[in-house]
Amino acid sequence: MSRLLLAIVASGTVTLSGLAGAQVHPADRALLAQTNLFSTVPEQFHARLTVNRTDWLRPLQAEMWRGGRDRMLARVLDPRQAGRFLLQMGAEHYLIAPGARQPVKLGAGVGAAGAVSFEQLLGLDVERDFDIERAEGSGRIVTFHLVARPDTAAARATPRARWVVDRTRRLPLRVDIVLADGRTARVVEFADFLPGRDRVPSRLVLKDVLRGGPPAIVEIVAFEATPVPDGLFSLTDPAGRAQLPPAEKPR
Amino acid sequence: MKLALLALRNLARNRRRTAISLAVVATGTAALLLTAGFVAFSFEGLSEAMIHGGLGHLEIARQSATEGRTATLERSVADGLDDWQALQQQVEALPGVLAAAPTLHVAGMASTAAGRSAAFLGVAGDPVRERRMGFTVKVRQGVEMADAPPREGEDQVLLTQGLAQTLGVGPGDRMTLLAVDPDGMLNALDVTVAGLITTGVQELDTRYLRLHLHSAQRLLGTASASNLLVTLDRTSRTDEALHRLRGVLAGHQPPLAVVPWTERAPFYRQVRALYRGIFWFLGSIVFALVVLATSNTLAMAVMERVRELGTLRALGTSIGQVAGLVGLEALWLGLIGGVLGDLLGAALIVALNWLNISMAPPPGAVDPIELRVLFVPEAFVGTILLMLAVLALAAVGPVLRVARLRIVEALAHT
Numbered sequence: 275m276s277r278l279l280l281a282i283v284a285s286g287t288v289t290l291s292g293l294a295g296a297q298v299h300p301a302d303r304a305l306l307a308q309t310n311l312f313s314t315v316p317e318q319f320h321a322r323l324t325v326n327r328t329d330w331l332r333p334l335q336a337e338m339w340r341g342g343r344d345r346m347l348a349r350v351l352d353p354r355q356a357g358r359f360l361l362q363m364g365a366e367h368y369l370i371a372p373g374a375r376q377p378v379k380l381g382a383g384v385g386a387a388g389a390v391s392f393e394q395l396l397g398l399d400v401e402r403d404f405d406i407e408r409a410e411g412s413g414r415i416v417t418f419h420l421v422a423r424p425d426t427a428a429a430r431a432t433p434r435a436r437w438v439v440d441r442t443r444r445l446p447l448r449v450d451i452v453l454a455d456g457r458t459a460r461v462v463e464f465a466d467f468l469p470g471r472d473r474v475p476s477r478l479v480l481k482d483v484l485r486g487g488p489p490a491i492v493e494i495v496a497f498e499a500t501p502v503p504d505g506l507f508s509l510t511d512p513a514g515r516a517q518l519p520p521a522e523k524p525r
Numbered sequence: 526m527k528l529a530l531l532a533l534r535n536l537a538r539n540r541r542r543t544a545i546s547l548a549v550v551a552t553g554t555a556a557l558l559l560t561a562g563f564v565a566f567s568f569e570g571l572s573e574a575m576i577h578g579g580l581g582h583l584e585i586a587r588q589s590a591t592e593g594r595t596a597t598l599e600r601s602v603a604d605g606l607d608d609w610q611a612l613q614q615q616v617e618a619l620p621g622v623l624a625a626a627p628t629l630h631v632a633g634m635a636s637t638a639a640g641r642s643a644a645f646l647g648v649a650g651d652p653v654r655e656r657r658m659g660f661t662v663k664v665r666q667g668v669e670m671a672d673a674p675p676r677e678g679e680d681q682v683l684l685t686q687g688l689a690q691t692l693g694v695g696p697g698d699r700m701t702l703l704a705v706d707p708d709g710m711l712n713a714l715d716v717t718v719a720g721l722i723t724t725g726v727q728e729l730d731t732r733y734l735r736l737h738l739h740s741a742q743r744l745l746g747t748a749s750a751s752n753l754l755v756t757l758d759r760t761s762r763t764d765e766a767l768h769r770l771r772g773v774l775a776g777h778q779p780p781l782a783v784v785p786w787t788e789r790a791p792f793y794r795q796v797r798a799l800y801r802g803i804f805w806f807l808g809s810i811v812f813a814l815v816v817l818a819t820s821n822t823l824a825m826a827v828m829e830r831v832r833e834l835g836t837l838r839a840l841g842t843s844i845g846q847v848a849g850l851v852g853l854e855a856l857w858l859g860l861i862g863g864v865l866g867d868l869l870g871a872a873l874i875v876a877l878n879w880l881n882i883s884m885a886p887p888p889g890a891v892d893p894i895e896l897r898v899l900f901v902p903e904a905f906v907g908t909i910l911l912m913l914a915v916l917a918l919a920a921v922g923p924v925l926r927v928a929r930l931r932i933v934e935a936l937a938h939t
Binding site for chain 1: 638710743746
């Protein structure tokens with residue numbers, strides 16, 4: 275579960291930039307841009323979500339705030355986890371805990387570990403961090419074979435990926451996280467999207483191909499595009515986070 | 526009886542040969558005694574070091590935590606003991622139990638403000654109880670942890686030297702521990718390094734740390750303990766206490782396992798097996814050497830006394846009596862040589878222990894070890910019996926030769 279949240283924090287390292295694959299058809303590039311959830315999901319939002327697996331005793335309930343493209347704060351809704359947050363500032367991940375005076379910087383290995391990362395939850399920022407190696411079409415399904423750009427945060431966690439989209443609906447269907455040696459590590463299926471919001475996923479299925487086990491089902495139960503206070507993301511002043519209501523499970 | 530006395534007097538007839546035979550037997554006996562004493566010292570030293578180094582004599586843990594994982598320092602806190610305090614009271618009331626102490630195992634990452642980090646394996650306990658149990662912590666620098674449960678923000682750790690070196694910290698420095706709690710969530714705790722310690726095992730010294738039970742519970746957000754360690758007044762009572770504890774805890778829910786220290790120390794079992802192999806190998810060599818040397822001496826003694834033995838036969842002494850005479854001479858050699866060997870061995874043991882010889886650390890260990898050889902009473906008796914058996918075996922050939930002697934040929938023998 276922690277891996278999920280760790281990964282959730284691994285959000286917003288991403289800004290838009292051009293695609294490098296010169297051999298790709300402009301229409302495919304446009305399709306990739308339209309299905310890039312990183313750019314379609316609002317940069318300021320608050321969301322609540324549940325994560326469940328058939329082998330867990332109870333689902334995990336969490337909430338997250340996104341305050342700009344590179345900043346993310348998440349916490350588990352459980353009184354036992356009170357005061358603990360996972361924070362992402364750019365490519366850096368931090369754990370904020372009541373027992374530690376300063377936010378604890380998490381190493382790249384810890385930050386990128388786990389069955390899912392925030393990039394994988396919203397999809398990868400396929401426009402900024404990846405080059406298109408090639409695109410394959412089969413009916414309305416198009417598969418983009420992507421390679422992470424060097425020296426990006428994505429390159430450490432997701433060196434390669436397959437981005438599968440529905441050309442007709444202009445929505446992503448699935449992303450396969452591929453290791454440098456070609457093995458598929460994880461698969462994220464975008465099973466459903468929030469009604470009324472074209473490209474905000476509401477239900478995802480996360481499969482850990484390498485380690486196996488039952489898939490994790492992530493459901494975004496509440497989503498609100500709303501301005502998020504800067505104070506939530508401060509590394510030095512916890513006052514902003516202290517004003518948040520207690521981390522209790524929603525009834 | 527007369528035959529036995531005659532055999533003894535015969536040994537005095539060729540004193541030089543007898544002395545050589547006795548020296549061979551005595552040296553072999555002493556060598557076996559020294560080996561047995563050193564092996565016993567090694568077993569005892571290793572077992573006590575393991576028991577009082579943190580294993581205890583017995584471990585009580587949830588059955589689900591121990592299945593297939595008896596030899597580990599990483600018991601999952603998710604499989605911990607919630608009612609360890611009640612169990613502790615119950616166990617400490619049993620006869621022969623010195624104390625029962627809770628420990629909590631923590632694995633995670635330690636990091637410093639300078640940006641250094643390293644994986645650690647931590648064991649948390651109650652310093653007061655552990656002192657009662659005779660647990661020893663080898664502090665190399667700084668001080669031991671405070672006995673009282675630390676208040677929030679005052680948590681302390683004892684770091685192994687290798688881990689401290691990796692992190693670049695020393696006594697008085699602050700660092701942060703990062704670990705996953707029973708719910709699978711990350712948590713962090715600031716701690717102060719109270720002192721640097723060694724476990725005595727090189728590999729463990731690169732990642733091991735100790736902290737107070739309350740600090741670990743704060744880090745893991747739990748009130749549980751991974752297990753209860755039990756120490757007894759005597760190691761020899763381990764089996765008895767094991768069965769009693771299993772009986773006492775039989776109906777507990779969730780089911781508990783009581784694990785003896787030997788099952789948690791595969792290293793000890795390996796060393797024991799290795800030393801046993803060495804002991805039997807050395808014993809075999811000594812056995813072979815003594816058999817060869819003494820059988821040759823006995824054969825020579827028979828060859829030189831063919832006319833004398835023929836005369837005995839001509840005077841009416843039976844074959845059995847003559848053969849018995851030679852066999853008894855061999856047994857006297859075994860008995861006297863064994864006794865002399867015991868005396869020699871005892872003297873050597875006293876001398877070696879008096880010299881206080883230090884040996885280089887064994888592979889994987891940190892500290893040199895002091896050479897000690899224990900007196901093993903069973904070995905003193907056993908080696909004499911062994912030498913009697915060896916000499917009896919060595920006498921088989923000469924005795925058969927005596928039994929085949931023809932009187933006429935023997936009397937004409939030159």
